[in-house]
Amino acid sequence: MDAISLENVTKSYDGVDAVRHVNLRVRQGTILGLLGPNGAGKTSTIRMVMNILVPDEGSIRVFDRPVSDETRQSIGYLPEDRGLYPRMQVRSVIVFLAALRGMPEAEADRRARQWLDRLELGDWAQKKVEELSKGMQQKVQFISAVLHQPPLVILDEPFSGLDPVNAATVQDIMLEMRDQGSTVVLSTHRMEQVEKMCDSICLIDKGRNVLDGDLRAIKQSYGKNTVQIEFTGSDSFLSHPAVASVNRLGLGAEAKLKVGADPQQLLRAAVESGAEITRFALLEPSLNDIFIEKTGHA
Amino acid sequence: MRKVWLIVKREYLTRVKTKAFVISTLIVPVVGIGFVLLIAFLVSHAPQQNLRLVIVDEAGGLAAPVKQNLEATLANGKREFTVTDTVDRPVSPDAVELDLRNRINANALDAYLVISPELAQPVELHTKNPGNFTLLEPLTQALNEAVIGARLNARGIHLADVEEISRGVNLRVIKVSQSGESVEKGQTIAIAITLVVLLYTSLLMYGIITMRSVLEEKTTRTMEVLISSVRPFQLLAGKILGVAGAAFTQFFIWVISLGLFASYGAVMAALLNPSSSFPSMHVPLSLVIWVVCFFLGGYFLYSTMFAAIGSACSNEQDAHQLQWLAMTPLIFTMVIYSVILNDPTSTASVVLSEIPFFAPVLMPLRISLQMPPVPQIILSLVLLLGTILGTIWASAKVYRIGVLMYGKRPTLPELLRWLRYS
Numbered sequence: 174m175d176a177i178s179l180e181n182v183t184k185s186y187d188g189v190d191a192v193r194h195v196n197l198r199v200r201q202g203t204i205l206g207l208l209g210p211n212g213a214g215k216t217s218t219i220r221m222v223m224n225i226l227v228p229d230e231g232s233i234r235v236f237d238r239p240v241s242d243e244t245r246q247s248i249g250y251l252p253e254d255r256g257l258y259p260r261m262q263v264r265s266v267i268v269f270l271a272a273l274r275g276m277p278e279a280e281a282d283r284r285a286r287q288w289l290d291r292l293e294l295g296d297w298a299q300k301k302v303e304e305l306s307k308g309m310q311q312k313v314q315f316i317s318a319v320l321h322q323p324p325l326v327i328l329d330e331p332f333s334g335l336d337p338v339n340a341a342t343v344q345d346i347m348l349e350m351r352d353q354g355s356t357v358v359l360s361t362h363r364m365e366q367v368e369k370m371c372d373s374i375c376l377i378d379k380g381r382n383v384l385d386g387d388l389r390a391i392k393q394s395y396g397k398n399t400v401q402i403e404f405t406g407s408d409s410f411l412s413h414p415a416v417a418s419v420n421r422l423g424l425g426a427e428a429k430l431k432v433g434a435d436p437q438q439l440l441r442a443a444v445e446s447g448a449e450i451t452r453f454a455l456l457e458p459s460l461n462d463i464f465i466e467k468t469g470h471a
Numbered sequence: 472m473r474k475v476w477l478i479v480k481r482e483y484l485t486r487v488k489t490k491a492f493v494i495s496t497l498i499v500p501v502v503g504i505g506f507v508l509l510i511a512f513l514v515s516h517a518p519q520q521n522l523r524l525v526i527v528d529e530a531g532g533l534a535a536p537v538k539q540n541l542e543a544t545l546a547n548g549k550r551e552f553t554v555t556d557t558v559d560r561p562v563s564p565d566a567v568e569l570d571l572r573n574r575i576n577a578n579a580l581d582a583y584l585v586i587s588p589e590l591a592q593p594v595e596l597h598t599k600n601p602g603n604f605t606l607l608e609p610l611t612q613a614l615n616e617a618v619i620g621a622r623l624n625a626r627g628i629h630l631a632d633v634e635e636i637s638r639g640v641n642l643r644v645i646k647v648s649q650s651g652e653s654v655e656k657g658q659t660i661a662i663a664i665t666l667v668v669l670l671y672t673s674l675l676m677y678g679i680i681t682m683r684s685v686l687e688e689k690t691t692r693t694m695e696v697l698i699s700s701v702r703p704f705q706l707l708a709g710k711i712l713g714v715a716g717a718a719f720t721q722f723f724i725w726v727i728s729l730g731l732f733a734s735y736g737a738v739m740a741a742l743l744n745p746s747s748s749f750p751s752m753h754v755p756l757s758l759v760i761w762v763v764c765f766f767l768g769g770y771f772l773y774s775t776m777f778a779a780i781g782s783a784c785s786n787e788q789d790a791h792q793l794q795w796l797a798m799t800p801l802i803f804t805m806v807i808y809s810v811i812l813n814d815p816t817s818t819a820s821v822v823l824s825e826i827p828f829f830a831p832v833l834m835p836l837r838i839s840l841q842m843p844p845v846p847q848i849i850l851s852l853v854l855l856l857g858t859i860l861g862t863i864w865a866s867a868k869v870y871r872i873g874v875l876m877y878g879k880r881p882t883l884p885e886l887l888r889w890l891r892y893s
Contacts, residue, residue: 223695223699225695225698242703245699246700248699249699250695250696250699252692252695252696254692254695255692256691256692256693256696258485258687258693259691260489261485269477269481270697270700272477273474273477273701274700314696
C-alpha cells in the first residue's frame with residue numbers, strides 16, 4: 174500500500190498555477206525527499222496532503238483513503254511556519270500536543286523527557302518556549318511531530334536553522350523511524366542530506382513534477398558520465414571531443430562526457446598526450462548536478 | 472470529547488495561571504473594598520468639629536436664638552458648635568473684636584460672628600481657617616432661622632406655625648408585583664440599569680477575550696500543528712469553553728467577594744448609624760435564574776461570533792476592523808434600552824426583547840422591571856438557542872477556512888462566500 178498517492182493534482186492561486194498535474198506515490202516504510210527550487214510548489218503540495226489546502230483538480234489519498242480531517246490525524250507534521258504557544262513550558266507543550274494525538278499524558282511526559290534529553294534540550298524542559306532560540310524551538314517542534322510515533326511523518330524543511338550536529342541527530346532519528354516502519358516525507362534544499370538518507374526523490378519545478386522515483390535508479394539512469402582524473406603534466410587531452418565540460422580541481426579535473434561518449438577514448442588520449450595519470454575514476458552524477466540539469470538553476 | 476477537554480484544560484489553566492489574571496481578579500475586589508473602607512474610615516474618624524464660637528450681636532436680640540440653633544445636636548449625637556460666649560450690643564465693638572482676635576490667635580477660640588446693627592449688611596465670620604466650607608451651610612441656616620423668626624415675631628407670627636402651614640407632602644412609590652408590595656426608593660431602576668451595564672460589558676469583554684484567544688493561535692502559527700491533531704470544530708468549542716471557564720471563575724470570585732462585603736458593609740452601616748434607612752436591595756431569586764440563563768445564552772452567541780472574526784483575521788489590527796460585526800448589535804442594546812425602561816409592556820419592548828441578538832441584555836432588563844408573561848421569556852430563550860446553533864454552524868465554517876488563511880483580511884462578501892464551502 175502507498176502511504177501517499179497524488180493523481181494529477183493541480184492547485185492555483187488567483188490564476189497562477191502553484192502545482193500542475195503532479196503525480197506521486199510514496200511507498201510505505203521509505204523516506205522521500207521532496208526537492209525543488211524556492212517557490213516550486215513543495216509546500217503547497219505538502220499542505221494539500223495535510224488537507225489544509227484543497228486541490229482544484231486531481232485526488233490525494235493517504236494510506237488509501239481520500240484526504241480528510243481524519244487522515245491528517247495519522248500524520249506527524251512539521252509545518253513550514255514554525256509556531257508553538259510562546260508562554261507555555263517546553264515540556265507541557267510537547268505533552269499537550271501528544272495528548273491531543275491520543276497518547277496518555279503520563280506516557281507522553283515520559284517520552285518527552287527522553288526526547289528532550291536526546292536532542293540536548295533536557296535543561297530547557299521547564300523553560301517557556303519564548304525563551305528558546307529559533308533552532309531550539311524547531312527541535313521542540315520536531316519532537317512534537319514524531320513523539321507519538323505516527324505511521325507517516327511530513328517535515329517541511331526539517332534541517333533549516335539546525336547546526337551540523339543537530340542536523341545529523343535529526344537525520345538519524347528519521348532513519349530509525351523508517352526502520353521501524355514509518356514513512357517519512359521531507360522537503361529540503363540540502364542535497365547531501367538527501368543523498369545520504371532518501372530512498373526516493375521527487376523533484377518539482379514550477380509546479381511540475383520533473384523527476385521522481387528511486388534515488389539509486391535515477392542516478393544509474395544518468396550513467397557514469399563523469400570522469401575524475403588526477404594527473405601531472407600536460408592537460409591538453411581535456412580538449413578531447415568527447416568532453417562536454419571540465420571542472421578543474423587541485424590535483425586534476427572532473428570532466429563531464431558528452432552523451433554516448435566512451436570514457437576509454439579519453440583515457441587513451443590522456444596517455445598518448447604524455448600526462449602521468451595517478452587516478453582515473455568513473456563517477457555517478459551528484460544529485461546536485463541532476464538538480465541543476467533538471468531545473469536549469471541551483 | 473477528550474480532545475475538547477484537553478483544549479479547555481489548557482486554555483483555562485494558561486489563562487488562570489497568568490499574573491495578569493491573578494492580579495486583576497484580586498485587585499478589583501481589593502480596590503473596591505479598600506475604597507469603601509477608606510471612605511468609611513474617613514467619615515467615622517473625621518475630626519470632631521466642635522467649633523468654639525463667640526457671637527457679637529450689634530443688632531441685639533439675635534444672639535440667643537442663633538446660639539440655640541447652633542447648639543442643636545446632630546442626628547449622630549455630636550455637636551458642630553459650642554457658643555462659648557455671646558456679646559449683646561457691645562459698647563465698644565472694636566475693643567471686643569480686638570480681644571476676640573487675640574483669643575483666636577492664642578487658640579482659646581476658633582471663630583466669632585459679628586451681626587451688624589443693619590441686617591442688610593452681611594454677617595461676618597472671623598476665623599483662622601476660612602477654608603472650612605462645611606461649616607458655612609449650618610451657620611447660614613442658623614442665622615437665617617433666627618433672623619426670619621425675629622421678623623415673624625415682630626409681625627406677631629410664630630415660626631413654628633409657619634413651618635406647620637408650609638410643610639409639603641411626600642410622594643411614596645410602591646412597586647406592585649406577584650410577590651407582594653415593596654416600597655420603591657429607586658432600587659428597581661438601579662437594579663435594572665446595573666443589570667444592563669453588567670450584561671453589556673461582560674458580553675463585550677469576554678467576546679473580545681475569546682477573539683484574542685483564537686487569534687493567538689494564528690499569530691503564533693500554532694494553528695497548523697493543532698489542526699493536524701484536532702478538528703477545527705473541537706478547537707473552536709474548546710476555546711470558547713476554556714475562556715468561559717476562566718471568565719466565570721473571575722466573575723464568581725468578584726461576585727462572591729463583593730456580595731460578602733456588601734452584607735458586611737450593610738451590617739457595619741447599621742451599627743454605625745442605626746437611624747439611617749438604607750433601601751433594601753432585595754433581588755428576587757427568579758430574576759437571578761433568568762439573568763444567568765440569558766447571560767449564558769448571550770455569552771455563547773457573542774463569543775462564537777467573536778471567535779469567527781478572530782479566525783478570519785491574521786492579526787489584531789485586522790480583527791479590530793472587523794469586530795464591529797459582532798459589536799453592533801450589542802451597542803444597539805445600549806442605545807435602545809431606555810425604550811424598555813420607559814414602558815416594559817409596549818409592543819416595541821416586547822418585540823425588541825424577543826430578537827435573539829438583543830434578548831441577552833433586554834429580556835433580563837424587562838424581567839427586572841416587570842415580570843413578562845412566562846411564554847414570552849421561553850420564546851425568547853428558544854429563539855436565542857436557535858440563533859446560537861446557527862452562529863455556531865456559521866462560525867465553525869468561517870473558522871475552518873479562516874484558521875489557516877493568512878494574509879489579506881477577508882471582506883464581508885468573502886466571509887459570506889466561506890459559508891457556502893462544504
